[in-house]
Amino acid sequence: MGKVVVPVGPQHPALKEPEGFSLTLEGEKVVSATVRLGYNHRGIEKACEERTYTQNIYLIERICGICSHTHSTCFIQCVEELAGVEITSRAAYIRTLVGELERIHSHLLWLGVAGHEIGFDTLFMYSWRDRELVMDLLAMLTGNRVNYGINTIGGVRRDVSSEQIKDILKTVDKLEERTKYYIEVLTQETTIVQRLAGVGRLSKEDAIRLGAAGPTARAAGVKRDTRKDDPYAAYGEVPFEVITDQNSDVLGRGIVRVKELMESYKIIRYVLERLPEGELTVKVPKKIPAGEAISRYEAPRGEDVHYVKSNGTEMPERVKVRAPTLANLSSISHMLEGGYLADVPIIIAAIDPCFSCTDRMITVTDREKDSKSMLDWNKLRAYSIDWHKERGLDFSAISHLREDGR
Amino acid sequence: MSGGKGLCSLYISPEKRKFIMFDKLINWARMKSPWIIHFNTGSCNGCDIEIVSTLTPRYDLERFGVQQKGSPRHADVLVCSGPVTLQTKDRIQRVYEQMTEPKFVVAVGTCASSGGVFTGCYGVSGGIDSVVPVSAYIPGCPPRPEAIIDGVVKLLGSLEKKEEEEKK
Numbered sequence A: 001m002g003k004v005v006v007p008v009g010p011q012h013p014a015l016k017e018p019e020g021f022s023l024t025l026e027g028e029k030v031v032s033a034t035v036r037l038g039y040n041h042r043g044i045e046k047a048c049e050e051r052t053y054t055q056n057i058y059l060i061e062r063i064c065g066i067c068s069h070t071h072s073t074c075f076i077q078c079v080e081e082l083a084g085v086e087i088t089s090r091a092a093y094i095r096t097l098v099g100e101l102e103r104i105h106s107h108l109l110w111l112g113v114a115g116h117e118i119g120f121d122t123l124f125m126y127s128w129r130d131r132e133l134v135m136d137l138l139a140m141l142t143g144n145r146v147n148y149g150i151n152t153i154g155g156v157r158r159d160v161s162s163e164q165i166k167d168i169l170k171t172v173d174k175l176e177e178r179t180k181y182y183i184e185v186l187t188q189e190t191t192i193v194q195r196l197a198g199v200g201r202l203s204k205e206d207a208i209r210l211g212a213a214g215p216t217a218r219a220a221g222v223k224r225d226t227r228k229d230d231p232y233a234a235y236g237e238v239p240f241e242v243i244t245d246q247n248s249d250v251l252g253r254g255i256v257r258v259k260e261l262m263e264s265y266k267i268i269r270y271v272l273e274r275l276p277e278g279e280l281t282v283k284v285p286k287k288i289p290a291g292e293a294i295s296r297y298e299a300p301r302g303e304d305v306h307y308v309k310s311n312g313t314e315m316p317e318r319v320k321v322r323a324p325t326l327a328n329l330s331s332i333s334h335m336l337e338g339g340y341l342a343d344v345p346i347i348i349a350a351i352d353p354c355f356s357c358t359d360r361m362i363t364v365t366d367r368e369k370d371s372k373s374m375l376d377w378n379k380l381r382a383y384s385i386d387w388h389k390e391r392g393l394d395f396s397a398i399s400h401l402r403e404d405g406r
Numbered sequence B: 001m002s003g004g005k006g007l008c009s010l011y012i013s014p015e016k017r018k019f020i021m022f023d024k025l026i027n028w029a030r031m032k033s034p035w036i037i038h039f040n041t042g043s044c045n046g047c048d049i050e051i052v053s054t055l056t057p058r059y060d061l062e063r064f065g066v067q068q069k070g071s072p073r074h075a076d077v078l079v080c081s082g083p084v085t086l087q088t089k090d091r092i093q094r095v096y097e098q099m100t101e102p103k104f105v106v107a108v109g110t111c112a113s114s115g116g117v118f119t120g121c122y123g124v125s126g127g128i129d130s131v132v133p134v135s136a137y138i139p140g141c142p143p144r145p146e147a148i149i150d151g152v153v154k155l156l157g158s159l160e161k162k163e164e165e166e167k168k
């Protein structure tokens, strides 16, 4: 049988490093997968050098709209380290609060997208409906649903009032109910388990060797979480568990994410109960002393790393960003190899590469015939759903989904 | 905007008046149920998640007949988000050319309207209108789902008005 090369991509707008995949097929099996980077490159790092530190907060925040708080906090931590300032603990707690709300919205978003990729649109609609509750909280706290702009160098820009705390706690209770249900769905619903178990395997050794990050690594049993390993903001004081799973497959990655939601609720409750009094910001000079700093942050997708070099002026000399998806890309090619073409969408979706873009173009090249044909992401998704339907996995057959918890 | 030209004008000529009803029907259907295709030209994803939000239960654009399509050939409205990066420039042109007439472009977000915060980045060529003609701009970073819906409704309203004027 001839080998077929299928390029998947390249539109991947999410992070600084959009990606494309080139799959070589033998029949329906993927023999090798290569990742290509460099599309949708906007040149943010260079642009940072021409803007002041304060302007950069807003630019950096827009590296990714899903984990905007991640990037701005990570960048600001570098600047604060260079300036030698310590933020107040109230500011640190508020940063933690917004960070966890962001994690909740991001994980719920992922759950929906994963459901959509396997043809389980009911799950997509449910989890996005529940996600709106978090979006309301974020809008209430920060004034915007996405790109919150709550961080500033030396602290945060908005306070949390006692009424807001009540609202947040109420919503968190509701979300907790729903999350329990999602955990049940992911661990007990037979169709889901059959569809996801064993797909996109990544062993513990490989996860460590390939430098996987976030839920991708934790689902392989690697206990790696920056919030614990190198605590920032208020995480040093907050008790929480690092969720791991032994499944090492797409199912495991899903379970880790929904269980992490429960930890996030715990963190939010802890933070709100013990919110310390104090100022929101400390004064930071406009000119940042010369030096270099690196900072790490556990984004919903894994570890985010920022590097800032200052030359003593109002503008940084160099800014470097390593977003978590880049860390997970090398394991993705490993996970795809040996799997079926029909599982490609969900395996890629399972690292959660900021997946809102639905119109990737896929060129199918038959090496022997040298013919080319175009497929878009939707067609590949449809192919995948049909392929599994033929093998008896049909999500339209699930009729007993409950409507409770609200 | 090209009103009733393009695809429909293939069928309509003064002699074949009986097709005018057909033309009207198509126009009516287009206004009552516009199909959109979403294209990301290099956005930070903020606008994209808000566009997807409009399709989910709380906002549920589908009740207005709006459906998201996978192929540009099926779509009436191209919804773009993000500044145009040098890498996506050719692609957006290609997608636009693949759409059948009459077609409309909606720029969602400040980036799509003008380049936004990314103005001046070396990988960015500017707003959507630097590449393809835009019919509606929806500002905001990102615009709330309500704003996106409002923008689409306004676009449809302006089409309806134009239709009425043509009748007069």
Ligand code: SF4
Residues within 6 Å of the ligand: A062, A065, A146, A147, B042, B043, B044, B045, B046, B047, B048, B081, B082, B083, B108, B109, B110, B111, B112, B116, B117, B140, B141, B142, B143
């Ligand atoms: S307008 Fe704002 S949210 Fe939308 S793509 Fe641009 S930076 Fe992102």
